[in-house]
Amino acid sequence: DAGITQSPRYKITETGRQVTLMCHQTWSHSYMFWYRQDLGHGLRLIYYSAAADITDKGEVPDGYVVSRSKTENFPLTLESATRSQTSVYFCASSEWGGGVNEQYFGPGTRLTVT
Amino acid sequence: KNEVEQSPQNLTAQEGEFITINCSYSVGISALHWLQQHPGGGIVSLFMLSSGKKKHGRLIATINIQEKHSSLHITASHPRDSAVYICAVEETSGSRLTFGEGTQLTVNP
Numbered sequence: 166d167a168g169i170t171q172s173p174r175y176k177i178t179e180t181g182r183q184v185t186l187m188c189h190q191t192w193s194h195s196y197m198f199w200y201r202q203d204l205g206h207g208l209r210l211i212y213y214s215a216a217a218d219i220t221d222k223g224e225v226p227d228g229y230v231v232s233r234s235k236t237e238n239f240p241l242t243l244e245s246a247t248r249s250q251t252s253v254y255f256c257a258s259s260e261w262g263g264g265v266n267e268q269y270f271g272p273g274t275r276l277t278v279t
Numbered sequence: 280k281n282e283v284e285q286s287p288q289n290l291t292a293q294e295g296e297f298i299t300i301n302c303s304y305s306v307g308i309s310a311l312h313w314l315q316q317h318p319g320g321g322i323v324s325l326f327m328l329s330s331g332k333k334k335h336g337r338l339i340a341t342i343n344i345q346e347k348h349s350s351l352h353i354t355a356s357h358p359r360d361s362a363v364y365i366c367a368v369e370e371t372s373g374s375r376l377t378f379g380e381g382t383q384l385t386v387n388p
Contacts, residue, residue, distance in 0.1 A: 205380070206380065207281075207283065207365065207377075207378030207379050207380045207381065208365070208367075208376075208378040210375055213375060223375065253320065255322060267312075267324045268324060268376065269324070270322040270323070272320065272321055273320045273321070273322075275320075
């Protein structure tokens with residue numbers, strides 16, 4: 166299907182485990198973003214990527230790793246999950262830089278770390 | 280203090296009422312976005328504007344760059360408008376968005 170998809174949609178994991186959240190978009194958008202959404206905070210940027218093999222830190226990057234070997238995929242890895250990483254994670258993409266182009270959001274992944 | 284402040288945090292209205300949600304920001308921006316997050320969690324972009332006013336159906340978004348303020352209006356509100364409305368700005372210094380905490384709107388029939 167065309168669009169932006171995330172998998173899994175729900176994930177429960179234990180503290181200390183490595184977890185990878187997948188994001189895939191079919192528009193060949195240059196920019197991709199990972200956000201987390203928590204009560205009491207707006208969406209916060211974790212990492213973003215301007216193109217394949219180009220990534221940069223956002224507001225809250227600690228404990229996360231990203232890669233972008235292909236334009237259409239932007240996986241987010243929690244190297245050693247902590248309870249504070251329990252959140253809803255959204256992936257987004259835009260044709261160019263986020264502000265002058267609309268961002269398209271994936272459906273979100275609800276991650277619980279026990 | 281957050282760079283993007285929305286008010287009110289929560290809003291309950293009766294069907295048919297005119298609704299206004301406000302967004303104030305403290306930095307120079309190149310664009311401001313209004314987003315809608317459905318009860319199921321999905322987020323969609325409603326407007327992207329850098330000046331003036333935009334209208335789409337019953338939704339109207341305005342921005343005053345000098346006052347660093349934007350408003351989202353919903354005319355003839357309907358229960359299906361119930362959602363979280365999020366304001367986000369792109370600072371002139373970068374390509375990333377900074378988000379407000381959102382306004383939870385509930386429209387009762």
